[in-house]
Amino acid sequence: MSSGSFQEVLDDDVNLKSPQRIVLCSGKIYYDLIKRQEDLKNRKTAVLRVEQLYPWPEAQLKKRVAKFRKAKEWCWVQEEPKNMGAWSFMRPLLESVIGGPVQYIGRTAAASPATGFPNIFRQEQAAIIDQAVGSV
Numbered sequence: 001m002s003s004g005s006f007q008e009v010l011d012d013d014v015n016l017k018s019p020q021r022i023v024l025c026s027g028k029i030y031y032d033l034i035k036r037q038e039d040l041k042n043r044k045t046a047v048l049r050v051e052q053l054y055p056w057p058e059a060q061l062k063k064r065v066a067k068f069r070k071a072k073e074w075c076w077v078q079e080e081p082k083n084m085g086a087w088s089f090m091r092p093l094l095e096s097v098i099g100g101p102v103q104y105i106g107r108t109a110a111a112s113p114a115t116g117f118p119n120i121f122r123q124e125q126a127a128i129i130d131q132a133v134g135s136v
Helices: 028-040 060-065 087-098 118-131
Strands: 021-025 045-050 075-083 103-109
Touching: 021 028, 028 045, 028 075, 028 118, 045 118, 060 087, 075 087, 075 118, 087 103, 103 118
Parallel strands: 021 045, 021 075, 075 103
Antiparallel strands: none
16 A cells, blocks of 8 residues: 555565565465565565455466566465465466466365464464475
8 A cells, every 4th residue: 555556466575586486375474474584584485465365366466477487386375274265266366377386385174263272373383484485
């Protein structure tokens, strides 16, 4: 909104010339990913934040994807279990825009959206961030 309008897709603020991995996400997990990226000074991973899932922002995503055409790996990261959240909706749409496979990074499928135990949640969250951006 700071540029005067809603942005459906936001680039990583870090100016990366040729990242090897592109991590796409939506929601607050973005802040955990960016923090870890900054802590590690990770210059091989770029984070794209999809702020609007529907209507599908195809043109905006195509523009960002073109910028990172040389990336070897594309991933979708979410906090929710695999059978919840945006993954099942996003996967075919992302693969069509990217022109290849998208890896899932997140919690395994579950009957509940959360474990109910804060320590387990923190461990799972740390594992997701480690897998997406790297470990400390």
